[in-house]
Amino acid sequence: MTPAVTPADLPASLAWGLLLALLLALGWLAHGWRRARDAQRQCEALARTARAERAELIEGIETLSEAYSMFDADDRLLIYNQAFARLYPASAPHWRPGMRYEDLLRGIIAAGEVTPAIGQEEAWLAERMQMHRAPGEPWLQELPGNRWVRIYERKTASGGTIGIRADVTELVRTQQALQTSQAQLRAIISTAGVAIVTTDAEGRMRSANPAALRLFGYELDEMLGQDVAMLMDEPERSTHGHYLLRFRQGQGGQLMGRAREFNALHKSGRPLTVQLSVSEVRSEAEQLFVAVISDLTERKRFEIELQHANEQLLRLSTTDALTELANRRLLMQRLEDEWRRGLRTGAPLSLLLVDVDYFKLYNDHYGHQAGDDALVAVASVLRNSANRPADLVARYGGEEFVLLLAQTDTEGARAVATRCRELLAGLALAHELSPLGGGLLTLSIGMVSGVPYRGSSASQWLAQADLALYQAKSQGRDRAVVAPVFSEA
Numbered sequence: 001m002t003p004a005v006t007p008a009d010l011p012a013s014l015a016w017g018l019l020l021a022l023l024l025a026l027g028w029l030a031h032g033w034r035r036a037r038d039a040q041r042q043c044e045a046l047a048r049t050a051r052a053e054r055a056e057l058i059e060g061i062e063t064l065s066e067a068y069s070m071f072d073a074d075d076r077l078l079i080y081n082q083a084f085a086r087l088y089p090a091s092a093p094h095w096r097p098g099m100r101y102e103d104l105l106r107g108i109i110a111a112g113e114v115t116p117a118i119g120q121e122e123a124w125l126a127e128r129m130q131m132h133r134a135p136g137e138p139w140l141q142e143l144p145g146n147r148w149v150r151i152y153e154r155k156t157a158s159g160g161t162i163g164i165r166a167d168v169t170e171l172v173r174t175q176q177a178l179q180t181s182q183a184q185l186r187a188i189i190s191t192a193g194v195a196i197v198t199t200d201a202e203g204r205m206r207s208a209n210p211a212a213l214r215l216f217g218y219e220l221d222e223m224l225g226q227d228v229a230m231l232m233d234e235p236e237r238s239t240h241g242h243y244l245l246r247f248r249q250g251q252g253g254q255l256m257g258r259a260r261e262f263n264a265l266h267k268s269g270r271p272l273t274v275q276l277s278v279s280e281v282r283s284e285a286e287q288l289f290v291a292v293i294s295d296l297t298e299r300k301r302f303e304i305e306l307q308h309a310n311e312q313l314l315r316l317s318t319t320d321a322l323t324e325l326a327n328r329r330l331l332m333q334r335l336e337d338e339w340r341r342g343l344r345t346g347a348p349l350s351l352l353l354v355d356v357d358y359f360k361l362y363n364d365h366y367g368h369q370a371g372d373d374a375l376v377a378v379a380s381v382l383r384n385s386a387n388r389p390a391d392l393v394a395r396y397g398g399e400e401f402v403l404l405l406a407q408t409d410t411e412g413a414r415a416v417a418t419r420c421r422e423l424l425a426g427l428a429l430a431h432e433l434s435p436l437g438g439g440l441l442t443l444s445i446g447m448v449s450g451v452p453y454r455g456s457s458a459s460q461w462l463a464q465a466d467l468a469l470y471q472a473k474s475q476g477r478d479r480a481v482v483a484p485v486f487s488e489a
C-alpha cells in the first residue's frame with residue numbers, strides 16, 4: 001500500500017510552486033469574471049440604447065401626419081405608426097410585428113378596407129404585391145366612403161420597404177367636384193344656344209362652342225389661335241386692338257360685363273347684328289376673356305318688320321280709308337291736345353267744318369263711285385289748302401271734313417276757308433243738279449276761331465262750328481260762316 005503524501009512530505013519549492021499556480025488561477029478567474037461582467041454591462045447598455053432609439057424612432061414616426069410602415073428584407077413588419085393603423089381600422093388590431101406584408105394585406109382585403117379590391121380580391125392582391133416588390137411613382141388608393149390615400153413606397157438599402165400614405169380625401173374630393181363642375185360647364189357651353197368664344201389677353205381665340213361655329217360659319221380649327229377681330233365688322237374691327245391694349249394698361253374696360261349691340265361678320269362677309277357681353281377671367285397664371293354672343297340679326301329684322309307693321313296699324317287706325325286723311329278718332333285726339341295747349345299758352349286755334357253741298361243729289365245723279373271720287377278730290381283740295389305742319393285735315397264723317405288749324409286766328413281761318421273754296425272751284429267739278437255755282441261742286445264751311453278758355457270744352461267748340469255750318473247752309477250754301485263763340489284772336 002502506497003503511503004499518503006502530505007504537504008509536509010513535499011519539498012518546500014514544490015509547495016511554493018503550487019501556491020503560485022493557485023494564485024495565478026485565481027487571478028485569471030477574477031479577470032475573466034470582470035471581463036464577463038463588463039461585456040454584460042455593455043450588452044445591457046446597448047440594449048438600453050437600442051430601446052431608447054426605437055422609442056425615439058416610434059415617437060418620431062408618430063409625429064408624422066402621414067401613415068408610416070416599414071417591412072424588412074423578408075417583407076416582415078418591423079414598425080408602423082398609428083396613422084397607418086387608422087387607415088385600416090378593422091384589420092389593424094390583428095397586425096403583429098414580424099407578420100408578412102402579404103398577410104397584412106390579405107387582412108385588409110378581407111375586411112373590405114380597399115374599395116377597388118372588392119369583388120376581385122386575388123387579382124388585386126397579385127397586382128398590389130407586384131407594385132410593393134418594385135415600387136415606382138406614388139399612386140392613389142380608394143378606401144370605402146370615397147376616402148383616398150396617396151401611397152409612396154420605396155426600397156431601403158437593406159432590401160426592406162418603407163411605405164408612406166397620406167390622406168388626400170379632401171384634395172381628391174375637391175378635384176372630383178372640380179371635374180364635375182367642369183363637365184357641367186362643358187355640357188352647358190356645348191349645348192348653349194348662344195355663341196361663346198374665349199380669347200387670351202392678346203385677343204387670340206382659345207375656344208369656341210358649336211353655337212359660335214354656326215353663327216360665324218367657321219370650323220373650329222379656322223378660329224383657334226386667330227385674332228378675334230376676324231369675327232368683327234367695322235368700326236369694331238379696327239378699334240378692337242387699341243381697346244384691348246388700353247384695357248391691359250388698366251384704362252378703359254367700361255364695356256366689360258355689359259351687354260351691348262355689336263357689328264359682327266360671318267365668314268361669308270355677311271354682316272351680323274349681335275348682342276355681346278364680355279367677362280374677364282383672371283387667374284394667377286393668365287388672363288382670359290369670355291364673350292357671350294347672341295344673334296340679333298333675325299330679331300332685328302323682326303323688330304323692323306314689327307315696327308313697320310305697328311306704324312301701318314297706327315296709320316290705318318287713324319286714317320280714313322277712302323281719302324287717306326286723318327280719321328275722326330285722330331281728329332278728336334288732336335283737337336283735345338290743341339285745346340289744352342291753347343289753354344296753357346293762350347295761342348289761338350281755328351276749326352273749319354266743311355260740308356259738300358247737295359252731295360246727296362250728286363250721288364244720286366252720278367252714282368256712288370263718282371261720289372267717292374268727288375270726296376277724294378275734295379280731300380285733296382282741303383289738304384292743299386292747309387299745308388302748315390301743325391294743320392290737320394280730317395274726314396269727320398260722310399261728306400263732312402274738318403280742318404284743325406293750330407296757332408291760327410280768325411283771319412288765318414278765313415284765308416284757309418277761301419283757299420278751300422277757290423281751289424275746288426279751280427277744279428270745276430261738275431254737279432249738274434246743284435242750283436249753285438254754275439253747276440259745279442261747292443262747299444259750305446262753318447268756322448270757329450279763338451283762344452281756348454276754362455269753362456268751355458273742345459266738343460262745345462266743335463258744336464259751335466257745326467252751328468256755323470248750319471248757318472252757312474241756311475244762308476244759301478257755298479260760303480263760310482264764322483261762329484261768334486270765342487273772342488276773336
Ligand SMILES: Nc1nc2c(ncn2[C@@H]2O[C@H](COP(=O)(O)OP(=O)(O)OP(=O)(O)O)[C@@H](O)[C@H]2O)c(=O)[nH]1
Binds near residue numbers: 357363371398473
Ligand atoms: N259717295 C259717297 N257718298 C257719301 C259718302 N258719305 C256720305 N255720302 C253721302 O253724302 C250725302 C250727304 O247728304 P246730306 O247729308 O243730305 O247732305 P247734302 O245732300 O250734301 O245736302 P247739304 O249738305 O244740305 O248741302 C248722302 O247721300 C250720303 O250717302 C261716301 O263716303 N261716299
